[in-house]
Amino acid sequence: MAVQLSEAPRPSPLFLREPEIRRGVELLYFGYSHLTRSIDENLAAQGLGRAHHRALYFIARQPDLRVSDLLKLLAITKQSLGRVLNELGERGLVESRTGKSDRRQRLLRLTPAGAKLEAALFDALRGRLSAAYASAGPSAVAGFWQVLEGLIPDDERERVIGLQKER
């Protein structure tokens, strides 16, 4: 990985070179892994998996979310999501109502039990992430957000940022 500066134009600043990219790949992998693992125990105690949590999370985030919007967020097939939603429904954690303007739509929301579980799971995420935020400081957090936003393709970024507003 030694470099020859003479050989070619080298427009990229240092932080775009291989070691810095690898560092990002690795930290993203390990950071994501540890954050998600922090709720596995609690989930397993309910007999649920991560797929259930993702659905719970986004339904908590946007009550009366339509199935089709949840599908776009999760980027899985409706068959996969259907299984998850059925299981959440059977356990009394999620309920669906028929849309009023378009009665084909199912609007999803958490039951009180579902909201309670989601809150407990979120607490674990908050514990981990707020510790990381606190030790890094606010301007690091801003950078953290900025880089991650840049990883999201344009067409999807709007949807993700929309989660912030619609509360």
Add this chain to the structure above:
Amino acid sequence: MAVQLSEAPRPSPLFLREPEIRRGVELLYFGYSHLTRSIDENLAAQGLGRAHHRALYFIARQPDLRVSDLLKLLAITKQSLGRVLNELGERGLVESRTGKSDRRQRLLRLTPAGAKLEAALFDALRGRLSAAYASAGPSAVAGFWQVLEGLIPDDERERVIGLQKER
């Protein structure tokens, strides 16, 4: 994001409150998802999956990596890893040698074909991540690293940071 400073003791700074935590959870989820999806097509063309890529990646990163060290990095069972390593071996992408100081150990390294594939996959990751780095700027990247490091438990952080040095 308006605040009431009067109402209660509020020891946490603003960036540690729920909306900021949720934002981090979501960006981490979507950012990680999109980064990993960026290599799926290439992987599928080789008949490999993400599990294979993770192994390839870390073996590329630390030639002569021991199986036990790879197990610690990946945090999966040796049975799961065994299947992946067998498949990589059958395809001529990874080879293992017997350790010289301890002959029970298998030291893993990429074959030339494996190195070529890993480099191609890394190029896709680099494309995505360097675009995000470039649009966010160097100080944002520093913050990105800092927060992610804080997500990794102390005992593992050493191992992850060690990947940087050992090149």
Add this chain to the structure above:
DNA sequence: AAAGTTGGACAGCCATGTTGACGCATTTAG
């Protein structure tokens, strides 16, 4: 009325994780 959209359901397959049990070579401890 015909065509398109949305969502549910059934059936099966695949990738990748899990546990548990065991074997073998090698190294280390007593």
Add this chain to the structure above:
DNA sequence: CTAAATGCGTCAACATGGCTGTCCAACTTT
């Protein structure tokens, strides 16, 4: 030297959560 621990591989069974394909019902749009 023998016994225990370690590193690694493997067989077998099973769980999770993706996938495709197909079909149907309900509703909206044209």
